[in-house]
Amino acid sequence: MIDQNLVQTFKVDTRARSKGSKPYVRVGGNTQDYALYNASLKEAINGTYDPNKPKDYPTTIYIGDSFFESYNTWPGVKFSHGFNLAKGAVSAEGWETLERTAALACKALSNDNLDAWEYGNEPNNYPTSAQGPTRLKEWGARDFADEWLNGTRGINKQIKKHCPELADFGFMAPSYDDRVSNLNATQAWGYGLDKYDSVKWYSVHNYIDGATSPGVTLQGTLMNHSRTIRDVDEQAAEYKRIMSTKKG
Numbered sequence: 001m002i003d004q005n006l007v008q009t010f011k012v013d014t015r016a017r018s019k020g021s022k023p024y025v026r027v028g029g030n031t032q033d034y035a036l037y038n039a040s041l042k043e044a045i046n047g048t049y050d051p052n053k054p055k056d057y058p059t060t061i062y063i064g065d066s067f068f069e070s071y072n073t074w075p076g077v078k079f080s081h082g083f084n085l086a087k088g089a090v091s092a093e094g095w096e097t098l099e100r101t102a103a104l105a106c107k108a109l110s111n112d113n114l115d116a117w118e119y120g121n122e123p124n125n126y127p128t129s130a131q132g133p134t135r136l137k138e139w140g141a142r143d144f145a146d147e148w149l150n151g152t153r154g155i156n157k158q159i160k161k162h163c164p165e166l167a168d169f170g171f172m173a174p175s176y177d178d179r180v181s182n183l184n185a186t187q188a189w190g191y192g193l194d195k196y197d198s199v200k201w202y203s204v205h206n207y208i209d210g211a212t213s214p215g216v217t218l219q220g221t222l223m224n225h226s227r228t229i230r231d232v233d234e235q236a237a238e239y240k241r242i243m244s245t246k247k248g
Helices: 004-019 065-072 092-108 123-128 141-162 185-190 218-222 225-243
Strands: 024-027 035-037 045-048 060-063 078-083 114-119 171-177 199-205
Touching: 035 092, 065 092, 078 092, 092 141, 114 141, 114 199, 123 141, 123 171, 141 171, 141 185, 171 185, 185 225, 199 225
Parallel strands: 024 078, 035 060, 078 114, 114 171, 171 199
Antiparallel strands: 045 060
């Protein structure tokens, strides 16, 4: 039987030899905003699909202690860990998950393998998610900034308690979907998103286009140099607007 961990470690080491460094791995995405903690779960993760929702991924997700053991599978690789904002900010179970997993994540990432923290994935999709909205349509940039600040204070409190040596590590934010216009990032910064200087990386998810959209081709769209430059310029312009607020 092939040990898949050894196979993946070989791939990581091969990349390091060819590129000069091992990859930085972001552990998060859509499912981080569905994941709740279950201390009695023996498996790393238990996910259940809802037949009435798109089948891209499970939307009822529980993670156990062994989930965090995977951070020590690849020596020399640095990770960012994504916490649950969609549920973490609005429910008792979500807040308990935030506090319990902050302690577990920081301990697992205390081996010189932490890059940054993340709180929420593409929150500007919360009111319109195809998997089911997790916020009202009226939820705006100020609401997001307030929830993010409250949650990151809670996370940092646990990190200082359980892993004080990691207290200076910051967050990537706002982790927006660049196709969505609501929750303007510059407004969020204006409302104080980074007033505690906790944002380490300006993070946004850029989608060149939908792979199945009419007229989209690999060479003409997805790998088109001019299109890529245009999209990067848009992100650079947004970053400059954020910096012009003098609040980041």
